[in-house]
Amino acid sequence: MKHPIKTLPALALAAAALIQAPAYAIDTDPLDYVAPKAGIGVLGLYYGNWQSDKQYSKGSQVASNSIDLNYGVGTYVKFHDVAGYVVGTKIVVPVSHLEVSTPGGANVSGSGIGDPTFVFPVWLYSNAKTRTHFAITPRIQVPLGKYDKNAAINPGGNRYTFVLQPGFTTGLTEKISWDLVGDVQFFGKNDDIAGGGSLEQKALYSLQTHLTYAIKPGLEASIGAYKYTGGETKTRGVNDGNRTDTTTAIASLGYWATATDNFLVQYRSDTSVENGAKFNGIQLRYLHVF
Secondary structure, eight states: OOOOOTTSOHHHHHHHHHTSSOGGGTOOOTTTTSOOOTTOEEEEEEEEEEEEEEEEETTEEEEOOEEEEEEEEEEEEEEEEETTEEEEEEEEEEEEEEEEEOTTSOEEEEEEEOOOEEEOOEEEEEETTTTEEEEEEEEEEOSOSOOOTTSSOOSSOSSOEEEEEEEEEEESSSSEEEEEEEEEEEEOOBOOOTTSSOEEEOOEEEEEEEEEEEEETTEEEEEEEEEEEEOOEEETTEEOOOOEEEEEEEEEEEEESSSSEEEEEEEEEEEEESSEEEEEEEEEEEEEEO
16 A cells, blocks of 8 residues: 555545556456467557546445546567467566546646566467467566655555466357456565555456457457456555455457557446446557567
């Protein structure tokens, strides 16, 4: 958790803390787990804007602060053939600006480069004929982002994070594909928080799914959902009672403008939140394959 400051209610800061390690670092897009060819590289650029005007505690709305998150993410991945398996090496670097305002006019914000993530997907099964693919992806987030224990909002978390994410995709019909992705995220300890002591966090689990329909060659529409559970924090040895239980609906439209250039527009909205901020917003993605 972020440390409290006098001008903002604790719930506003709690909402900000929920995206300290942004979900966009591990969320998947439709067809992410289709096995690529070894030897290719992909450059990805993302922009997103998420907003919230409702914050919850134990399932009840307790605040109506205005929270505005703008972020950008740069990614680069190269795929290799290792003993007959396709293996990727990827780096993800986020930058963000987060602003929290109360109805009374108090305001706090923070911006900068977040913690980079190193990603290593390994495809254990791939069948192009049935469009069925399965991979396991370990992710390591390292504490190199901007962090100041005396700041109300930090892009970096000042702790290591490890994620293990298995992903599966298959063709249900000639035009419909289904993705199912799960992950568990483990957090290191932050021993440098305001007021002394440490911040710990329990494992955070997620389950993600997409249904994708091929409208025509190069144009695809998807609907999906994410479910996040767990992740309760402990500050100076005291449980914060902020266990995550959030469900999110998502819709995407992807278009291959050329054989090597892909654009994706995405809308997401939290449908239920147990603790923290209820968000909705958009994400834009550009991929270049070379």
